[in-house]
Amino acid sequence: MEGGWTMNKTHIDELVSPDYFNRKECEGCGCCISICPYDALAMETCADGIERPRVDMTKCLRCNRCVDACEIYKCYGPTSEAI
Numbered sequence: 001m002e003g004g005w006t007m008n009k010t011h012i013d014e015l016v017s018p019d020y021f022n023r024k025e026c027e028g029c030g031c032c033i034s035i036c037p038y039d040a041l042a043m044e045t046c047a048d049g050i051e052r053p054r055v056d057m058t059k060c061l062r063c064n065r066c067v068d069a070c071e072i073y074k075c076y077g078p079t080s081e082a083i
Contacts, residue, residue: 025072026052032066041066 040059
């Protein structure tokens, strides 16, 4: 594509991997869900009984609005215990 750019599969996999959301830190306030313009988040009840968002990576475009909206902020960011 002239004047455009291409993205290799490795880069695409990095963009859509759900490694940026740490559910264990989430308090379930839902502020990230209400701000998502792509309807990529939905609440689900976890094993500990707390409702937390689940990220639908087929809809998520990584706009980071959920990250900015997070009131405790520590549930968004690189972690080895993501989703």
